[in-house]
Amino acid sequence: MIGYQFMGKMHSHAYRDMPFFFKTSVKPVLKAISGRKEEAVRQAAEEFGWESYETDWRKMIEREDIDVIDIVTPNHTHAEIAIAAAEAGKHILSEKPLALNVEEAKQMYDAVQRNNVVHMICHNYRFAPAVQYAKKLIEEGRIGKIYHIRANYLQDFIMDPSFPLIWRLKKEVSGSGTLGDIGAHSIDLARFLVGEIGEVSGMMETFIKERPIADLTGGLSATTDLKEYGEVTVDDAVAFLARFDNGAMGTFEATRFAGGNRNKNKFEINGENGSIRWDMENMNNLDVYFTDSPPGLQGFRTINCTEEEHPYAGAYWPPGHIIGYEHTFINLIHSFITGISNNEATAPDFQDGVINQKVMEAVEQSALNKKWMKIQI
Ligand code: SOE
Numbered sequence: 001m002i003g004y005q006f007m008g009k010m011h012s013h014a015y016r017d018m019p020f021f022f023k024t025s026v027k028p029v030l031k032a033i034s035g036r037k038e039e040a041v042r043q044a045a046e047e048f049g050w051e052s053y054e055t056d057w058r059k060m061i062e063r064e065d066i067d068v069i070d071i072v073t074p075n076h077t078h079a080e081i082a083i084a085a086a087e088a089g090k091h092i093l094s095e096k097p098l099a100l101n102v103e104e105a106k107q108m109y110d111a112v113q114r115n116n117v118v119h120m121i122c123h124n125y126r127f128a129p130a131v132q133y134a135k136k137l138i139e140e141g142r143i144g145k146i147y148h149i150r151a152n153y154l155q156d157f158i159m160d161p162s163f164p165l166i167w168r169l170k171k172e173v174s175g176s177g178t179l180g181d182i183g184a185h186s187i188d189l190a191r192f193l194v195g196e197i198g199e200v201s202g203m204m205e206t207f208i209k210e211r212p213i214a215d216l217t218g219g220l221s222a223t224t225d226l227k228e229y230g231e232v233t234v235d236d237a238v239a240f241l242a243r244f245d246n247g248a249m250g251t252f253e254a255t256r257f258a259g260g261n262r263n264k265n266k267f268e269i270n271g272e273n274g275s276i277r278w279d280m281e282n283m284n285n286l287d288v289y290f291t292d293s294p295p296g297l298q299g300f301r302t303i304n305c306t307e308e309e310h311p312y313a314g315a316y317w318p319p320g321h322i323i324g325y326e327h328t329f330i331n332l333i334h335s336f337i338t339g340i341s342n343n344e345a346t347a348p349d350f351q352d353g354v355i356n357q358k359v360m361e362a363v364e365q366s367a368l369n370k371k372w373m374k375i376q377i
Helices: 006-021 038-048 057-062 075-087 102-114 129-139 178-193 325-342 350-369
Strands: 032-034 052-054 068-071 091-094 119-121 146-154 197-205 210-214 224-231 237-244 249-255 264-271 274-279 285-290 301-304
Touching: 006 038, 006 325, 032 038, 032 057, 038 052, 052 057, 057 075, 068 075, 075 091, 075 102, 091 325, 091 350, 102 350, 119 325, 119 350, 129 178, 129 264, 129 274, 129 285, 146 178, 178 197, 178 237, 178 249, 178 264, 178 350, 197 350, 237 350
Parallel strands: 032 052, 068 091, 091 119, 146 249
Antiparallel strands: 146 264, 197 237, 210 224, 237 249, 264 274, 274 285, 285 301
8 A cells, every 4th residue: 555644544444344344255465555754654554454664655566475556645646656556567446536637547547458457446435335226226227317416525624714735735736626536526426327427517716725834744733834825726616517428417516615514425316217315424325216106105215225135235234234434445445356356347447537537627627718628538
């Protein structure tokens, strides 16, 4: 694993817990974790349960006892690491967004294809049982032709203007702001559930244009020197309309300025035979509405997706015993490891990452030029 912050901890946990819940023929062995700061990475190795650590990611690529590279570093490093890992024949899981831009993402996809390695991008929300069940209902035709998806991903963690200029707020490190960090998840869910997006029309806003430069070596709570400010070079909020190839309409909103919403990732889909809605903050539940329900029973009802019938739910606890955020990663890593052991493709993969990046780039272009932009897949 390369990187060791929030996602490093999350992925480490998922590798460790996956074989506990899933009967798999292969068990991940946590060989090594890498990071530039020796004391911090040594501590991460110990806390997260890795056998060893490196302070140069290139050593990880050279090591013959390592088969898989997991990239949980800031976005500007994904491409170089993934391409080197692919050339060395390692299977790769990368955090989202795949890269800084479409060009880099394509190079990453080319490299994994050329070297015939298994590749996956970490859009974990697909792996909530309720989302997988929504997909099943859609595929079975229970919703019929889809007319609408409306997806919001709402956070509020940077609303305070004295919140420091973290890497997620610098374009050269993150590629984009809210769009790539959380909007990318909504795009992935929409592509998974509804289909490909043909064109978009977007707007973006940066509400706080300068933020204090801080020494963040000790994490987000570290000292902030309010005297020195730097420019925020990414979007704080984005909204866009989308026309899907199958005729569905999409309305999307992603923001870090929706006060009171900590991690509200939700969508509603309306089709000719019914509707589906999901909210990450109540992630085990799926609200469904079917037009053919008898009079008197019309309206939304809530299914708690913890029964054997619900994807992944059987791996955990008896019905009604809910699972959480971390289990979406465990489910994803189960797919990834199964893909590697069977030498078969997994989804979402780097091609999904490229398409996602194309949608984001079109949204950005549209916001900049104030016109609809087409997406060529
Ligand atoms: C921070 O905004 C963050 O951790 C994102 O980077 C994740 O992708 C999202 O799932 C939760 O919020």
